[in-house]
Amino acid sequence: MADKTQLVIVGAGPGGYAAAFHAADLGLDVALVDPEANPGGVCLYRGCIPSKALLHAASVIHDARAAAELGLHFGDPAIDIGKLRAWKNGVVAKLTGGLGQLTRQRKVRYVQGRARLLDASTLEIEGAPDGTRRLAFGHAILATGSRPFELAGFPRSPRVLDSTSALDLGDVSGRMLVVGGGYIGLELGSVYAALGCRVTVVEMLPGLLPGVDRDLVRPLAKRLEVDLECVRLETRVAEVEERGAGLSVRFDGQAEAETFDRVLVAVGRGPNSERLGLEATRVRVDERGFVLVDAQLRTEEPTISAIGDLVGQPMLAHKASHEGRTAVEAIAGHKVAFEPAAIPAVVFTDPEIAWCGWTEDEAKARGRAVEVARFPWAASGRALTLGRDDGLTKLVLEPGTGRVLGVGIVGPGAGELIAEGVLAVEMGATARDLALTIHPHPTLSETVMEAAEVFFGQSTHVFRPKRR
Numbered sequence: 001m002a003d004k005t006q007l008v009i010v011g012a013g014p015g016g017y018a019a020a021f022h023a024a025d026l027g028l029d030v031a032l033v034d035p036e037a038n039p040g041g042v043c044l045y046r047g048c049i050p051s052k053a054l055l056h057a058a059s060v061i062h063d064a065r066a067a068a069e070l071g072l073h074f075g076d077p078a079i080d081i082g083k084l085r086a087w088k089n090g091v092v093a094k095l096t097g098g099l100g101q102l103t104r105q106r107k108v109r110y111v112q113g114r115a116r117l118l119d120a121s122t123l124e125i126e127g128a129p130d131g132t133r134r135l136a137f138g139h140a141i142l143a144t145g146s147r148p149f150e151l152a153g154f155p156r157s158p159r160v161l162d163s164t165s166a167l168d169l170g171d172v173s174g175r176m177l178v179v180g181g182g183y184i185g186l187e188l189g190s191v192y193a194a195l196g197c198r199v200t201v202v203e204m205l206p207g208l209l210p211g212v213d214r215d216l217v218r219p220l221a222k223r224l225e226v227d228l229e230c231v232r233l234e235t236r237v238a239e240v241e242e243r244g245a246g247l248s249v250r251f252d253g254q255a256e257a258e259t260f261d262r263v264l265v266a267v268g269r270g271p272n273s274e275r276l277g278l279e280a281t282r283v284r285v286d287e288r289g290f291v292l293v294d295a296q297l298r299t300e301e302p303t304i305s306a307i308g309d310l311v312g313q314p315m316l317a318h319k320a321s322h323e324g325r326t327a328v329e330a331i332a333g334h335k336v337a338f339e340p341a342a343i344p345a346v347v348f349t350d351p352e353i354a355w356c357g358w359t360e361d362e363a364k365a366r367g368r369a370v371e372v373a374r375f376p377w378a379a380s381g382r383a384l385t386l387g388r389d390d391g392l393t394k395l396v397l398e399p400g401t402g403r404v405l406g407v408g409i410v411g412p413g414a415g416e417l418i419a420e421g422v423l424a425v426e427m428g429a430t431a432r433d434l435a436l437t438i439h440p441h442p443t444l445s446e447t448v449m450e451a452a453e454v455f456f457g458q459s460t461h462v463f464r465p466k467r468r
């Protein structure tokens, strides 16, 4: 390896590797540094991909159970946890191996190790297979991601899990407490519940998934009442102690402790901005440690950009990848800015919840007048054939023009359906555009079209005339 590169990218998650590949495609000389043997980052090794593999297994179990209603009886599943774990690990290995190959095909120089800035044009890379080395760069993009928050007062014990160790599926029997009713708590809590664990979720706020419209959360909350042992809202953990064969947990305002076999802590994530050597540069961070960047993802240090979880919410892989490509184009001298009208978010529970653009609650909180058109899936033929009439599709629209400002969907496949909503918001589409676009029948995608028809009081399958 030469000791100088035009562009170095620190961190090979979906932000970092997308940036590296795009830079190589644009003809730049690129190095990509990461402690893992192949690119992938948290998303592929310890996040999105392994959790979605396990959620798929959970949905197979659910569907088999639900099939009893159609007269199809499968009986209880015999779960080979070792094989499930191996299958999930195989998915991860295939994807990360594929990324390694794409890295080589593009002639991106991959350096395994942990990088630290020595100044605004030099990195020191530790832990590389051939020893600590230095790399001089013209530009750097920092893409080191985030890590789970820990909670003070929780014992250091193999029974206390974070999202990473929970994905290892050590033991799925007995009782599990999930602290935090957000994305990770509900996704991984659902996996453990489907595999036979009795799961309690404790959330400090009055509702699950804070920030998501309540009408979208309701169908999920209802289902969780059945699938989980208990959901405790407006509750915090006061004390956790390891005692013999379990963890003794006392909740705020409760005298008696309860015993759990394990506790999963999923109370949010914070940026990996420490130990990066930022103090040796002019890069600035905010009070929570997020690196401050402009619309071109440039920091205060002209040679250094930053992307992804490291620069703030939403901490989502697809946001990081797009930021990565924008950062590279800005470095290459293109006139670009990261200014999306909508970034989709998906919670991969059953039902899934997906939304983009303005939510109804956000519009209310920020005093923006909106009209909301809802299409309940009980009126969708396709939803009924799937035995799932609990879904909802809603449009958040600009009064008068009917411009689509936001879309929210709850129901199976919501994560796939939301892409149409994102396109509508990005293209400045109106409810009329959605209503006039012929959607295939019978599909769940029709619910987007019919929600737009509801706005005009003219939905074929919902009788809700508008007052003239």
Ligand code: NAD
Pocket: 151, 179, 180, 181, 182, 183, 184, 185, 187, 202, 203, 204, 205, 208, 209, 210, 235, 236, 237, 266, 267, 268, 269, 314, 315, 316, 345, 346, 347, 348
């Ligand atoms: P989150 O912010 O989604 O949820 C954390 C929850 O914990 C919140 O509801 C919060 O009110 C609650 N909480 C905080 N402190 C608590 C306490 N002491 N006791 C009880 N509850 C407490 O965070 P997460 O679930 O850890 O996920 C982290 C991030 O990872 C997410 O913000 C998201 O960006 C990303 N993520 C995305 C996906 C996805 O896209 N499907 C999946 C997993 C994670």
